[in-house]
Amino acid sequence: MKSNLTFDKAFSDLTKLVNQIEDDKIQVDTLSEKVKEANELIKFCETKLRTIDSEIKRNNK
């Protein structure tokens, strides 16, 4: 998954995928690819919600 992905981007990408499928704009041949993509987006959000690079910092500058 791309490293510069954000919550907003992931969410809008997922929304797009849902709309495409709901509007029947996806070929069955590419369905498994789309499912994989959606799963990755969901996993990205769930993981990112619960992990962060830096912990609490104190700044007294």
Place this chain on the structure above:
Amino acid sequence: MPAITKLSEIVTELDELIRGKFTGKSFWISAELSGVKKYPDKRWCFFDFVEKNENGETLMKGVSWARSYQNIELFENSTGIEFKSGIEITCKVCVSFYKAKSYPQLEILEIDFAHAIGQLELEKQKTLKRLIAENKTIKYLPDGRYRTINNSLELPKVIQRIALITAANSDGQRDFKKVTITNKYDYAFSIQEYLTVIQGKTASKLILEKLKLIQQENFDIVVIVRGGGSDTDFAAFNDYELANAAATYSIPILTGIGHDRNTSIVDLMTRQLRTPTEVGSFIIERNMNFEYELQQLRDRFFEAVEDLIEDRKETLIHFKQRVKNLHPTTILKKGFAIIKSNNKIVTDPKNIKVNSELQTILKNEIISSTVNKKSKNEKQSDI
């Protein structure tokens, strides 16, 4: 040698004189405070009342002993104004003579809150008017709120990187961190603390400096919190410069300044929540809301995928049925026949001549025949 009068005799006489004149009397006065010294553990407070008039200044000693000290506390808690030098108060006093120091003094009996609140409100309104006049991006809305660049900024869907402006070791700092860091959903936060004094003369300037530092970093939001019962001075948050900077600040600001009575101008220019705990809960809820929407979206996605597969399956079954229906054996079963000539199915009778050999294939039998006559089928539907 003249008769000597002891100082103490004079003091006693003065004391009696003042007692005789002022016992049982009280006065409402309006004056500025100066030289305020508080002793909260002893519940004493000493200060000067100053009245500016045509003669310059009239000054009298003022005092609040244990029995009236609660007036000061009540005043501070009700108005949000610190009882300190420089403020003007209207209060009821009685006159007494302080024998130990030999001076007359005024003891506070009651303080007029309304007057103090009125003064503060007047100041606030003046600052707000100036903000609107001088900063075109600040709009006063019909519902009494203010729309600014800052409080119109969209909040990120998920809040994680937080700049926290607060006083070191304060209740506000502790409460906010408790709610965010130890949340039961396990959401991760990066909280960078910008510690400063949050009340007093220099507070607004110091907070402003912190905001400038924060702007250089990459944060989702800025949180300003304070709390605790002894915090009474909100003046910093009614400061013109700070309010103006907050109104146009490029990162959303959430305040939890912890006062129900007064909404400060900074609160009006940003997003106000009552307490540090409420700011923390707001952030957690926002992240929860995102996760909920994400789950909704996931459910919709997989439902749509299932529907799609189900739909394709049905189409396939339908096709199969059609293919079956069109199969020659199905057709023969229905009573139709296939005609062959020279082992080829006849699709165009043009090539069939009189005396041609034909095979008529029926469900159970094949009939061989010779053509003895050909004519046009005039009524095509007449079978």
